[in-house]
Amino acid sequence: MLRGGTVGRRFTILYAAGFLGSGIVLLALTYLMSGVRSTTPAEPSPGASDLTAAREQIRALQSQLADAHSRQEHRWVLASLIALVVMAGLSLVLGRVLAGRVLRPLRLITAATRRISAENLHERLAVTGPADEVKELADTVDGLLERLEASFVAQRRFVGNASHELRTPLATMRASLDVAVAKPDPAAQTLALAGRLRTELDRVDHLLDGFLLLARAEHGAFTDRTLVTLDGLAREALDARAPDITAKGLAVHTEVRPAVRTHGSTALLSRMVQNLVDNAIAHNEESGWIRVTTGGDGGTEARLVVETGGRVLDQGEVDRLGRPFERLGAARTGSEASSGLGLSIVAAIVAAHGGRLVLLARPEGGLRVTVTLPSAAPGRETVTT
Template sequence: MKLRTRLTAWYAGVFLIAGVALIGLNYWLLASFAPVDAGIAVSRAIPTTELGAVYPGYADFSAVPAGELPTDTLVVSGAEAKSEVMSTVLWGSIIALLVAAVFAVWLGWVVAGRVLEPLHSITSTAHRLEAERLDQRIELDGPPDELKELADTFDGMLDRLASSFDSQKRFVANASHELRTPLAVQRTLIEVAVAAPDATEDMRRLGAHLLDTNERSEKLIDGLLLLARSDRGLAARELVWLDEVVEDEVESCRALALEKKVTFEVRTRRYLVDGDPVLLAQLVGNLLRNALLYNQPGGTVTVELDQELIVSNTGPTVPAQAVPGLFEPFRRLRDRTGTAGSGLGLSIVQSVARAHQGSAKARPNGGGGLVVQVNLPETGVRQAS
């Protein structure tokens, strides 16, 4: 049951309790009122104060001897009159209470909606928030009450979180950028040392190993820079044909596919996206390289672009419970640690998709491997066929 319904029920319940108490008090006061014992009949004859002393409502009436009454006169005892009056008052009060209760329920529903309206603003803002989008604020207007204090506290928390996330992203980007220069210097020194005429065979083997390690480090740093860039969102946008990006990336991966003895199956249609062409190329390239690296000889990589971009491969079996962790940085399956990947591929895919107001998800492939689905908002512009 929603809070608004519960508040309405509380309002109506309190009203009914107060109404029943009021009816009970009136009924008790009416029951304690004692009428005259003898039966009487009245007429608007001569005013008297005697009857009005007992029944104030009959002050303008006078008592008439029983012998002077018409033959069709009905004489009612005081107890019967009291019972009739009490019954009429009781049922009239109950009917009035029920009508007022219906009005109280409607009014309680309206008032509860007005009271809870700021909470709806807080909830909708919380739903729009993500780790990469902390720019939303409630900014509730109104008197300084408890709800205003809650909204201001929530906004203050978001300010602190946004500052913390921005600081973390700047640190990753700056650290990655600063590390690129010494790695480039190291690679140059190693290449010069290995190419020297007096370099021994052991030195050349050591140099090759160091160059391989250096290349892994450079790929890792490039991945961190790209991840930090996509996490900050898009500074500028332009129209990009995603199908052309897919075709270009497939061609750039042909050599790796031949090396891994893997074939491509590509089915695309014209698909226009408003975004960053470099980031979109990285997204598609990471998907294709992951599908090639974690495949098996003679396997296939299927690329489909229709309502969304789907890349699937025929690699080893992937446990379903391990799939969500693949989108976390540096998380790989145990049997993938021997590959040349840095563990950032799917993290970058997800980050770039979010930067384009899209999403990325994965599931195990039926015959082994992984199926990755990337949903990117398509623009309304179409090219003439």
């Protein structure tokens, strides 16, 4: 019993058990001490004629005294048990009150810590009072928050600096290639090399975009929250990739319900849907199929589901696809068509919007990706489709 439940419940039970144990020991000692009776006075030495009558009288008095003592013991034991039961109830109530007062600072610390997130790491518990164990715990948590804030600030600063420092050499290399190709009568080898370098530069640029977007989503660093419709984002993503879908001969089935809304960043949610569609196209078989569904429970959840056919996948490998650079099977070591950040970016965006991502290997083959986000009722805000 003591290993389960809350700390307050355990404190209450321990206090009540200690009180009852002390009461039982005290009553037992009192009962033992009350058993020490005074000795019966010596019988007098009457004459021979009165000896028999005196003995009968003494026996009668001793019997009455024993009966009275027995009744007194029974009443004392009964009263002690009633008092013990009453005090047991009072000890539970008093123990609960004392446990609540003792644990109240810890509850305040827990509530304050839960309110602190990546967006308000500057806040502190700032517990005042005597220098006891509770204040030491609060000061330790404040120190941890301070270190976390410094780490988050350093990461955000790195993301900002990297976006400038890395794009400058990429732009310089692209300009150098354009200059080399623009010369009169460039050699065939120069044109071939320029084409390969442009492809690699595009991959690096795409990878850099993925890094920056992943960092932004993981830090929750977006203030462009608005009312977004998932059905509109799904249609836009499918329309944008229509040439690739046609080139691969994929059949697209849509069950898109209108007015499936959520609050969030339009740019991030659009990238989330694009990555899901891109993943469904890139990791699909020729002449395969894609099914896109939007819906919800009509109240608190907005749902987007993207399904594909294909070979049977291992659920253990599928569970790792939300991590950066994780790929299925032989593609895990590298791929010309994938950076390995697509689904990890999706997972970060979903988490930043308070949703959940479920990756399921279909028993018939292929993958089912379900994104569940908090639903938003339509209001006066601008709806982005």
